[in-house]
Amino acid sequence: MEDPxxxxxxxxxxxxxxxxxxxxxxxxxxxxxxxxxVGEHLSDQSKDHxxxxxxxxxxxxxxxxxxQKLCLILCKDCNVPICAICSSFGEHVQHRKEDLPKTMAxxxxxxxxxxxxxxxxxxxxxxxxxxxxxxQRADVNKRSQKLTTALDKQGEALHTEIDTIIQGMKSDIDxxxxxxxxxxxxxxxxxxxxxxxxxxxxxxxxxxxxxxxVCLVSEYTSRTEEFMSLPFQFQATSLPTFTPQEIHRVQIxxxxxxxxxxxxxxxxxxxxxxxRILTDIQTEYRYLCSVSCLSDSELWTxxxxxxxxxLYNLQGELLKSVQTKxxxxxxxxxxxxxxxxxxxxxxxxxxxxVSGTQIQRPITLRGWRPLGLCxxxxxxxxxxxxxxxxxxxxxxxxxxxxxxxxxxxxxQGDLLYLFGGYLSENRNxxxxxxxxxADAVVVVSAAGKLRFRYTGPPSxxxxxxCPRGITTDSQANILTSDWKxxxxxxxxxxxxxxxxxxxxxxxxxxxxxVDSRDNLFVAEEYTGKVKKLQYYK
Numbered sequence: 001m002e003d004p005x006x007x008x009x010x011x012x013x014x015x016x017x018x019x020x021x022x023x024x025x026x027x028x029x030x031x032x033x034x035x036x037x038v039g040e041h042l043s044d045q046s047k048d049h050x051x052x053x054x055x056x057x058x059x060x061x062x063x064x065x066x067x068q069k070l071c072l073i074l075c076k077d078c079n080v081p082i083c084a085i086c087s088s089f090g091e092h093v094q095h096r097k098e099d100l101p102k103t104m105a106x107x108x109x110x111x112x113x114x115x116x117x118x119x120x121x122x123x124x125x126x127x128x129x130x131x132x133x134x135x136q137r138a139d140v141n142k143r144s145q146k147l148t149t150a151l152d153k154q155g156e157a158l159h160t161e162i163d164t165i166i167q168g169m170k171s172d173i174d175x176x177x178x179x180x181x182x183x184x185x186x187x188x189x190x191x192x193x194x195x196x197x198x199x200x201x202x203x204x205x206x207x208x209x210x211x212x213x214v215c216l217v218s219e220y221t222s223r224t225e226e227f228m229s230l231p232f233q234f235q236a237t238s239l240p241t242f243t244p245q246e247i248h249r250v251q252i253x254x255x256x257x258x259x260x261x262x263x264x265x266x267x268x269x270x271x272x273x274x275x276r277i278l279t280d281i282q283t284e285y286r287y288l289c290s291v292s293c294l295s296d297s298e299l300w301t302x303x304x305x306x307x308x309x310x311l312y313n314l315q316g317e318l319l320k321s322v323q324t325k326x327x328x329x330x331x332x333x334x335x336x337x338x339x340x341x342x343x344x345x346x347x348x349x350x351x352x353x354v355s356g357t358q359i360q361r362p363i364t365l366r367g368w369r370p371l372g373l374c375x376x377x378x379x380x381x382x383x384x385x386x387x388x389x390x391x392x393x394x395x396x397x398x399x400x401x402x403x404x405x406x407x408x409x410x411x412q413g414d415l416l417y418l419f420g421g422y423l424s425e426n427r428n429x430x431x432x433x434x435x436x437x438a439d440a441v442v443v444v445s446a447a448g449k450l451r452f453r454y455t456g457p458p459s460x461x462x463x464x465x466c467p468r469g470i471t472t473d474s475q476a477n478i479l480t481s482d483w484k485x486x487x488x489x490x491x492x493x494x495x496x497x498x499x500x501x502x503x504x505x506x507x508x509x510x511x512x513x514v515d516s517r518d519n520l521f522v523a524e525e526y527t528g529k530v531k532k533l534q535y536y537k
Contacts, residue, residue, distance in 0.1 A: 012054075016040065025057035026050060028070055052101075060100065074100045147259070154256055169242075176240050190231040198227055269475050269518065270537040271490065275501045278519065279532035281316045290422075290469075290511035291523040291530050292335045299513075299521060299530060300341055302330045309333065309343060309354070314532065325352055325359045332422065332511075334373040334381070342381065344370035351383060351398075362401040368394075372422040377429075380404065384420040384433060393417040395431060395444075407431065407448035416442055416450060422469050422511065427476040428493055434467040434480050441467055441480050443495065452495035454478075459497075469512035469523070479520060481509035488512070488522065490535070501535055 012032065014022040019034040026033060026041060027050045033041055042049055050060065050070055063069045063083035071081035077095040086092055201223055208220055285303030292300045294311065298319065301310050307329050311320040324330055328347035335341055341354040351363035351370055367388055374382040379399075386393045392415065394408035410416050419437035426432055429446040441454040456465035466484035473479065476493040479501075487502030488509060501520070511523040520533040 023054050024051050025054045027052055027057060027060050028068075059104070072100050074098045074103050151256075151259075158255065173240065194227065194231045201227075267475070271499060272535050272537055275504055275520075275533050275535040277504050277531055278534050279314050281312055281314065281530040281532070283310065283312060283316075283528045283530060284318070285310075285528045288510065288523045288525055288528045288530070290330075290333050291513050291521050292333050292341075292511075293513045293515050293521065294335050294339065294341075296515040296517065296519075300333055300335060301523065301530065302333050302343065303528070304329055309341065312530070322354050322359070325361065326350070331370065332372045334375045336375045336381075337377075337379050342373055342375065344373050344383065346370055351381070363398060372420060372433075374423050374425050374431075376425045377427075382423055382425060382431060384417070384423045386419060390419075393419055393435075395420075395423065395433065395448075405448065407444055410450045416444065424470045424472050424478075426472040426478065426493060427474065430493065432470055432472060432478050434470040436466065436468060439465045439467065441470065441478065441491070441495075443478070454480075454489075454491055454495045454497075456489075457497040468510050471512040471514055471520075473514045473518045473520075475518070479512055479514070481512055481522065483508055483510060483525070488520070501533065504531065504533055506531070 012022065013020050014034040014037055015031040016037040017034060019036070022032040022034040022037075024033040024035065024038055025031070028048050029041070031041070032054065033051070038051055042051070048069070050072065052059065060070045060072060061081055063071050063086060066083050066085050069083035069085060071083050071086075073082050073084065073087045074080075075082050075087075075092045075095045075097055078092065081100050082092055082097075087097060208217060211217065281299070283301055283303075285301065285306055287304035287306075288301060289304055290302045294300055297314050299312050299314075301312060302308075307324045307327050309322040309324065309330065310318055313319055322341070324343065324345060326345055326348050328345050330343040331346040333341060333343045336353075343352050343354070344350075345352060346369045349365040349369055350361050351365075351373070353360045353362055363383075365385060368385040369388060370383050370385045372384045376382060376397075381398045382395055383398065384393065384395050392408070394406055394417070396403055396407075397405035408416060417433055417435050417438070420433040420435050420442070423431060423433045426443075430451060431444050431446070431448075433442045435442050438453075439455060443451045443454070445451055456463055464484060466482055467480045467489075468483040469481040471479050477498065478491045478493065480489050480491075481487075482489055485502075486506050486508065487500045488506070489500060490498040492498060506522060506524065507527055508525040509522045510525040513521050515521070518536050520535055522531045522533060523529075524531065
């Protein structure tokens with residue numbers, strides 16, 4: 001019986017000698033060739049030939065301008081394949097060129113090496129790291145439980161000590177009460193006894209006054225002096241009082257003990273001395289204010305005097321447009337962890353969620369106006385808002401539509417913010433606000449405790465600082481746009497100045513965001529451009 005595999009291969013034969021399963025192919029003449037017939041075919045010099053392995057037939061494209069020619073050359077400047085004629089004449093003459101088959105072979109070899117490294121080395125590392133995350137997360141919970149148990153134990157010890165002291169002081173009060181009552185009882189007995197005698201003297205006097213017996217009257221002796229002073233008269237010169245001590249939170253903390261800080265270190269990236277522009281996207285906004293990354297290649301934008309939210313790709317193509325629900329311009333936008341778009345409407349005091357073609361309004365504020373938004377790593381939403389009279393500003397954390405936290409005052413009872421337009425959550429969970437009235441970046445911990453205020457580099461005292469947009473990167477560095485000075489400040493998570501981004505021709509930079517590779521996107525207010533910058537090596 002004939003082998004079916006051989007029968008299948010036997011369908012394809014050499015076009016010159018009909019040898020089965022020919023290993024070669026001429027991509028120009030479109031004929032199949034066995035090894036023996038390759039030389040004979042190439043001997044025909046009346047036309048061009050290009051011999052490739054049979055499996056790679058058709059991999060070299062034909063020139064769209066010279067149909068009889070194959071594109072065997074790669075124009076590096078245009079990144080397009082061209083034929084020999086196009087290489088010698090026309091727009092590609094002065095361009096850099098490479099041999100296309102050689103380039104393809106080198107790229108294929110690079111792909112094979114990359115595939116091997118990705119499959120055998122890189123991807124397994126990511127898998128191992130991913131499997132460690134649940135273990136580390138469980139360790140966090142265990143450690144937290146231990147800390148909580150230790151705190152509860154210390155709290156119980158302090159409560160026991162306080163209860164013992166209070167109970168002792170109550171016993172002292174009972175003892176003093178008993179002594180005081182005993183003294184009053186003694187005084188009462190003496191007074192009652194003397195009162196009985198006085199009543200007897202009074203009766204005797206009345207009888208004497210009614211008698212005419214000279215002898216009885218002559219024997220009378222006055223006892224009035226004897227009764228002039230009350231018997232057994234005591235005085236409590238000092239009654240017990242209680243003077244409560246002022247409760248000092250710091251001293252209580254000292255009594256309880258201290259909780260060490262969580263320190264998370266991140267791999268240190270090297271900042272470029274000269275950041276460079278990778279992409280320049282021209283939007284349709286006259287006044288551009290905010291930009292937020294949907295992905296590494298797609299950006300949501302919004303602007304002043306414009307009620308349309310617009311999604312662009314890196315080529316500047318408009319992918320999607322969404323009109324605000326109220327028809328008002330948005331004050332800020334943010335992309336959620338699930339890829340939804342949230343925008344703040346300061347005209348009708350609402351926070352709105354765009355999902356597909358639907359716009360929902362999960363939050364409506366009363367007496368407050370939303371300004372800036374930030375979606376956090378935990379899925380919460382941070383909103384900076386001011387009162388309608390403009391006298392107060394605060395940051396509120398929401399989980400869905402539920403308010404979880406309000407941050408407004410420092411430990412001295414002073415306002416943390418004068419007016420904040422933009423905010424961002426850092427990788428260490430700090431909340432960073434660009435306060436454009438105080439001309440400062442105000443950073444608080446996740447609990448709302450003030451960590452620092454940044455008002456510009458210490459080396460430039462008195463120099464103007466005009467913070468507007470703000471974002472953070474994977475290194476926990478903070479970037480803020482200095483609108484008036486046409487630059488971006490980079491500071492670390494503790495407020496130390498690192499450097500400026502100011503040599504990229506920035507003009508009135510406003511909103512900022514970074515992608516997953518720490519590329520910085522800068523919205524220029526008056527040019528309407530979004531510039532993608534690389535600032536790490």
